[in-house]
Amino acid sequence: MTRTAKLLLAASAVVAALALANPQGGYQLVAEACDEESATYQIVDPDGSPVNLPEEVSENLDCAYGVDLAPGGRFLLYPSFDADGRETLHVFDLALGGETDRATLPPAELDALGYAWSEEPIRFAFAPADRLYPQFYRVFVYQISEEGRLLPVGVYDLRLKLAESGEALAGESFYLADAYTLMWRTWREYEDEPAGPDTLQMLKLPPDRP
Incomplete structure (x- = not known):
């Protein structure tokens, strides 16, 4: 099962339960499978009602990947x-109804994004599969400020143990x-090959960004 398929299964479960307000009173993400590689997403408010998003945002949630809520x-x-064809990661503040920041992503062989x-x-970490790193994956870590700014924490080249899908899966590989x-x-x-016995490694990250 691919990383995207796992994400879509989780998304389908959310659809079946249909997103009630979370304990923190925030918005929630509802997803419906679009095809084998993507899903169509919708935001619901704390009352469970659909949120009307700007067209430039909603068009990027239709048959999309790499969509998530902090x-x-x-x-x-x-x-x-x-x-x-350059890829950009956007941060949109649902409470204020506007974009707060964006970051250009590196060229990646695998388009699917998963966040830890x-x-x-x-903070979140993700690892697009850079073509320059067939075994090492470049893991990016960002902090989101209270104002919704993307604050770089660090970039780390790591030998990630791949998931059963053959991909570096957030939550499983890191x-x-x-x-x-x-x-x-x-x-x-x-061990010469990634199929060798795996081990869990730890890296301490820098303190809070101002």
Whole structure:
């Protein structure tokens, strides 16, 4: 099962239950499978009513991937492409109804994005499969400020143990134990192949960004 398929299964479960307000009173993401590689997303408010988003946002939620809500349900993350094919990650503040920041993403062989989250402060890690790194994956870690700004925490080249799908899967190949600890699965140094016995590694992340 691919990373996208796993995300879509989780999304289908959300659809079946249909998004009630979370304990923090934030917005929620509802997804419906579009095809094998993507889903169509909708935002519902704390009362469960659909949110009308600007067209430039909603068009990037139709048959899309890499869409997620930060913990607390206020900030929406989604990728988009420009006319030259460059990919950008956007942060949209659902409470204020406007974009707060964006970051250009590196060229990636795999388009699907999966995020590993932490709270207090809100941070996320993701690892697009850069063509320059057939075994090492470049893991990006960002912090989202209270104003919705993307604050770079660090970029790390790691030998990630792939999931059964053959992809570097957020939450399985790597995750954030807390806002200051990045965990990842790799294989033993003396093994030549990623199929060797795996081991769990830990990296301490820098303190809060101002």
